[in-house]
Each structure stands twice: as C-alpha cells, then as structure tokens.
Amino acid sequence: MASAIPLTRADMKRLADYAKREGVKAEVQIDDFIFRVSADHPPAKVDGSEESELDRELMEFDRKHGYR
Template structure:
C-alpha cells in the first residue's frame, strides 16, 4: 500500500483552480506518486445540481486517504 502524500485538500483545490483558470495541466510529485489535475474541456454544462467530476474525484481521494 503506498504511503499517503503530504498534500492537503486545500492545496489540491488550489492546484485545481489554478489549472482551470490557466487552462493547463498541473502536476505534483511525491516519492514517485504523481497528483495531476487538468481543466475539463468538455462542452457539457454543469447546472449546479450535480457535482463536477473533479469534486467527485477529490471526495473519493479524501475518503480513501482519511481526510475529513
């Protein structure tokens, strides 16, 4: 089982916001583990009633790694 990375949820969200704002993919590497975020280039509109894919992925990451 890989060790958890020392990356806080707030840092992940900040990185995701940067990637979305600048339209680039951002990466952070810790001991061979790479955390990547990229802007969503799909044309589908998010009406706010459903979490975005990134929100779901972050929530899953939090559950998996014990963040609250």
C-alpha cells in the same frame, strides 16, 4: 501499509483551481506520488459559414471532375 498522501486537500484544490483558471494541465510529483489535474476544455466551435464555404468548394470540385 500505504503512506499518507503528501498533499493536503487545500493544496490539491488550489492546484485544481489554478489549472481550471489558466486552462492548463498541472502535475505535482513528490517521491512516488504524482497528482495530476487538467482543465475541462469545451469542444471547439466550428464557424458555420466556414464549413458551408468548404462544402461548396468540395461540391464544385466534385462536379468539375465528374464525381457527381
């Protein structure tokens, strides 16, 4: 028979709130029970001007070396 979870719902919510607020992964291990939570991280935004600069440099390189 499975034993009861050693954390209360309130404990798990506090840990999840902490992980989200701090932007970290948190883990609690009690005997064989492990509770892990991770913050949701939005995808990193790419600066469009930086990407354009890299594209321009690549096109210049390609032209210089006869690729286009």
